[in-house]
Amino acid sequence: MSSYKHFIVAALSIGAISVSSPAALQCAPVPDSITLNQNGKLFSPFTFNHAQHIQSIKECADCHHHTTGTLVLDPNCARCHQNSSPTAVVSCKGCHSATPFSPENLAAKRADKQRYHLDKMGLKGAMHQSCIGCHNKMGNGPTGCQDCHPRTKEGAAFYSTNRKGAKPAHAEEE
Amino acid sequence: MKRRNFLKACLIGGTTIALGKTNKGWASGSFEGYPEAMGVLVDTTRCIGCRSCEAACNKEQKLPEPDTSFDDPSVFEHERRPTSKAYTVVNRYQKEQPSGPVYRKVQCNHCNEPACLTSCFVNAYTKTKEGAVIYNSKVCVGCRNCMIACPFNAPGYDYDSATNPIVKKCILCYDTRLKYGKPPACVEICPQEALTFGHRADLIKLAHERIRATPERYVDHVYGEKEVGGTSWLYLAPVGFDKLGFDTTLSNDPIISNVKDFLGMVPMVLSIWPALFSGIHLLAKHEEQGGHGHDTDSNQEDTKP
Numbered sequence: 001m002s003s004y005k006h007f008i009v010a011a012l013s014i015g016a017i018s019v020s021s022p023a024a025l026q027c028a029p030v031p032d033s034i035t036l037n038q039n040g041k042l043f044s045p046f047t048f049n050h051a052q053h054i055q056s057i058k059e060c061a062d063c064h065h066h067t068t069g070t071l072v073l074d075p076n077c078a079r080c081h082q083n084s085s086p087t088a089v090v091s092c093k094g095c096h097s098a099t100p101f102s103p104e105n106l107a108a109k110r111a112d113k114q115r116y117h118l119d120k121m122g123l124k125g126a127m128h129q130s131c132i133g134c135h136n137k138m139g140n141g142p143t144g145c146q147d148c149h150p151r152t153k154e155g156a157a158f159y160s161t162n163r164k165g166a167k168p169a170h171a172e173e174e
Numbered sequence: 175m176k177r178r179n180f181l182k183a184c185l186i187g188g189t190t191i192a193l194g195k196t197n198k199g200w201a202s203g204s205f206e207g208y209p210e211a212m213g214v215l216v217d218t219t220r221c222i223g224c225r226s227c228e229a230a231c232n233k234e235q236k237l238p239e240p241d242t243s244f245d246d247p248s249v250f251e252h253e254r255r256p257t258s259k260a261y262t263v264v265n266r267y268q269k270e271q272p273s274g275p276v277y278r279k280v281q282c283n284h285c286n287e288p289a290c291l292t293s294c295f296v297n298a299y300t301k302t303k304e305g306a307v308i309y310n311s312k313v314c315v316g317c318r319n320c321m322i323a324c325p326f327n328a329p330g331y332d333y334d335s336a337t338n339p340i341v342k343k344c345i346l347c348y349d350t351r352l353k354y355g356k357p358p359a360c361v362e363i364c365p366q367e368a369l370t371f372g373h374r375a376d377l378i379k380l381a382h383e384r385i386r387a388t389p390e391r392y393v394d395h396v397y398g399e400k401e402v403g404g405t406s407w408l409y410l411a412p413v414g415f416d417k418l419g420f421d422t423t424l425s426n427d428p429i430i431s432n433v434k435d436f437l438g439m440v441p442m443v444l445s446i447w448p449a450l451f452s453g454i455h456l457l458a459k460h461e462e463q464g465g466h467g468h469d470t471d472s473n474q475e476d477t478k479p
């Protein structure tokens with residue numbers, strides 16, 4: 001029953017989501033695709049193919065910590081979360097703040113003396129590290145900036161791409 | 175602060191070296207920096223060398239367009255240092271290693287006890303309570319003492335405006351952001367969160383916690399925690415810091431004078447320090463008795479055939 005509610009929460013927190021086949025996995029309906037970087041100024045929004053990732057990785061915990069109810073893989077996390085049940089919020093955005101270093105967030109962190117997760121990554125950092133980290137490890141998948149999200153006009157100006165010697169960002173690793 | 179003013183008075187006066195070095199011994203290990211000072215923890219294991227931080231700095235500080243775009247990977251072929259046109263640069267190390275390259279962002283480290291500040295005789299530098307080391311270009315006379323004094327080669331010199339020479343460096347976005355409690359532009363843009371903004375005291379704990387949680391990922395050292403008396407910018411690294419272009423020979427004592435050659439005088443100065451406390455009269459006596467004849471002796475020796 002509440003799994004549907006969980007999904008609603010997840011959906012609301014992610015933003016644009018499209019769902020086609022809710023059945024397959026035992027918990028909640030899972031989005032097939034998610035629009036990321038929706039409000040991007042320097043880089044355009046793009047579609048993340050969630051279904052394809054599920055198909056090739058199969059292990060939710062590779063990306064989702066303990067939130068989906070599958071076994072925790074990280075031994076450090078397992079110290080507390082070995083038997084944690086799924087949480088209401090599954091999406092990255094549900095926990096990882098888009099403004100981790102805002103004065104408000106820093107003040108809240110300082111005021112909360114009991115808080116354990118003091119080093120929780122912001123949304124942007126969590127996603128980039130997750131995606132690029134895994135793509136590097138697998139030797140498969142995009143790792144250059146524009147491989148996922150092309151620059152906007154504003155972005156091109158920001159990175160001074162018209163200056164001589166300009167190359168696409170993903171040529172950087174070569 | 176008083177100590178610093180005192181020191182400055184000394185620097186301007188003739189007693190520069192002796193009193194300056196005494197101050198060094200005095201300060202070491204005692205001054206932890208402003209309690210509310212902010213800082214940035216750079217985790218070089220996270221950095222992917224995208225140079226977004228360089229681009230963000232360029233725009234935030236209204237610096238001139240770069241010679242070549244912020245996408246140009248050829249800049250990594252040479253180790254760069256900050257200049258008056260680029261307050262921060264990213265360098266690449268360990269390229270040949272199987273574990274892949276390590277990138278390191280460089281900028282002013284915003285020392286707790288800045289050598290630039292103490293070496294500047296017109297008071298162009300200020301260490302703000304937020305942790306930033308800012309400077310006043312209006313009073314800068316372009317003597318470049320600070321450039322020699324800085325242990326991290328941070329200040330750049332604007333050679334273009336010959337009539338109005340000016341030293342320029344990272345100011346932690348003090349005017350536009352830090353003052354309002356906001357993170358600097360480089361931190362905000364970093365896609366990998368290789369840069370973590372927060373209270374310096376918290377960042378040190380956080381850095382050690384990262385090492386504890388994933389010891390295979392880091393060498394067990396937080397660069398900037400102790401170096402030259404501590405800096406607002408702190409670094410974590412996957413390999414020895416010396417392999418990433420860090421100066422690992424720096425002492426934990428603040429560098430308070432640009433006259434580095436006189437570092438060797440410290441023990442002597444410390445030994446006469448109690449005498450200084452006892453007053454000029456005693457000092458003179460001390461010289462007469464203990465240190466007497468030094469010059470005369472050597473003079474005599476010199477004049478011997």
Ligand code: SF4
Pocket residue numbers: 281282283284285288289290291307323324325326327328329343
């Ligand atoms: S790094 Fe150099 S310029 Fe920056 S505060 Fe320290 S001494 Fe001054």
Ligand code: SF4
Pocket residue numbers: 220221222223224225226227228264277279363364365366367368369
């Ligand atoms: S923006 Fe972040 S990841 Fe990119 S080069 Fe700078 S520190 Fe490294």
